[in-house]
Amino acid sequence: MKPNFLFKSLIALLLFGTSQSCLAHFAWVTTDSENRALLFFGESPDERAYKLPESLLKAKVNALTEGKKHADVKLVEVDEEDFIGRRSAEPVNPRATLATSLTYGNYHGTLLKYYAYHAGQVATDPPRLTQEPSEQKGSKQKVSAAKPQAGLEVIPSVSQRGLCLTVLWQGKPLEGVEATLMVGDGESEKSKSDRDGEAWFPPPVTGGGETQIAAIVGHEVDKEGTVDGEPYNNESHYATITFMHTNKEGNTEPREAATSAAANTHSAYPPVAEPVTSFGAAVSDGWLYVYSGHTGAAHSYSREELSTHFQRLNLSGGSAWEDLPCPRPLQGLAAATYDGKIYRVGGLEARNADGDEADLHSVADFAVYDPKTKTWTDLPALPAARSSHDVVVIDGTMYVVGGWNLTGETPGEWQGEILTYDLSQESGSWRPLEVLKLKRRALSVGEHEGKLVIIGGMNEDNDITQKVTIYDPATGQVSDFAEFPGSGMDGFGTTAINQGGQLYANGLEGVVYRLDAAGQAWQPVGELQQPRFFHQLVPGPGKALLAVAGTSDVEHLGDIEVLEVAK
Structure with a gap:
């Protein structure tokens, strides 16, 4: 191609204040x-x-x-x-x-x-940025x-x-x-x-x-x-x-026109209502539930860019999503199931309108949805608001791990306490886990043989970590485990789930890993056709895993990918 004269002239002006491009x-x-x-x-x-x-x-x-x-x-x-x-x-x-x-x-x-x-290779987000906001309003985290x-x-x-x-x-x-x-x-x-x-x-x-x-x-x-x-x-x-840049499939239109919806190319399941990331998801009694999440462009936050959908899909042949009541649109929340009910914990809301400066606030919500009555019931709020955390239920006890509290203008406050709540009791209260505190966000948690497994995330120094920490409720012991495989962004926005008594985890790399039977190493058991992060792995029919929505290195996703894991 021929060099662009205007490009060279602009460079010369930038450097020398003259159009003598031979100097530039x-x-x-x-x-x-x-x-x-x-x-x-x-x-x-x-x-x-x-x-x-x-x-x-x-x-x-x-x-x-x-x-x-x-x-x-x-x-x-x-x-x-x-x-x-x-x-x-x-x-x-x-x-x-x-x-x-x-x-x-x-x-x-x-x-x-x-x-x-x-x-x-070129990312879809500026450094260390996804749909997760930073500590300070309007200021994003950078890393060389x-x-x-x-x-x-x-x-x-x-x-x-x-x-x-x-x-x-x-x-x-x-x-x-x-x-x-x-x-x-x-x-x-x-x-x-x-x-x-x-x-x-x-x-x-x-x-x-x-x-x-x-x-x-x-x-x-x-x-x-x-x-x-x-x-x-x-x-x-x-x-x-x-x-180098290549438009997908030779597309010559601006990318906004090419990403208005996410195609469902990986399974027979219909996509969620709209491409979404940083949402809550859980499976109960054969139904997949998806709560709210972020739908807007990267780094853009407003009320209009939070999904207003709480929906469910029958995983046994369901062909359409059923809309359910969504009392509060949120992103960065966590969801879990226990005794046939759906629990949602915390999250982040945008209080500004589209086009206004972002005004982001974490929430302390704790609520339960009963599929039989199709109603939400508020439960005791978290001791402090938090978002960008994760939750898991082990033997009737919910564990809330990681996250931070964003309050508009003020810097985010990292939430180092791990909270527990006994769901088996009719009335409960939040209790801190005294033996373990850690400050991470955009992490994932799971359960392996009754133990709490904490995977990756970003720490308070804004460093992404592959570190894995294990807590044993039976003994009270805390130990470090083999790091989650990968590097760079692979430990950020991960997801983990227990399916059939085994713990699976997945990050942006696309490879799905399983904790081996001895609990000593991560084994690759499959790979997603579409790598993604800030998605959710959930159990599917049989021993299948479902990778739901999230964001790829190009766009938000709304599809559900089915992975039949290797034995």
């Missing part, structure tokens, strides 16, 4: 048709025959795979007619993120530093996702809302910087980052096949110093990013 050269990292890493210096990612500066000859490129593993990429210098730069002799992992940083030097009194990235070095970072994501470039400086969101984006041969677009470091663009319309997307971001730092014995008055930092 940057470091770029990408891959070729054989998936070899390329490092070069040019005006755009398509101009690859410019002489390499000395600093680029010394720069190191590293590859990040599986969320945590960094590895140096060995490059050799290449001088060909169409390419002058450095290239890896061997292909790199196609899903890896490639990253480099280098100091160009003193340019007319300005210290120039370059950062270049290539994203082998691409590199071991500090500095300027750009992380792309593509969702039904659009294309987002998350800009981080020293690992924190950077507000007010301008990002310039080019999609294929199309005209360049510009957007400024908000307080979450997010610069948003319309969904890319690329037609069929893969299209290269490139972007550049600049950041000025008012700092004096010397480099190579020469003084400078300020610093200029510039980051480039490249990645």
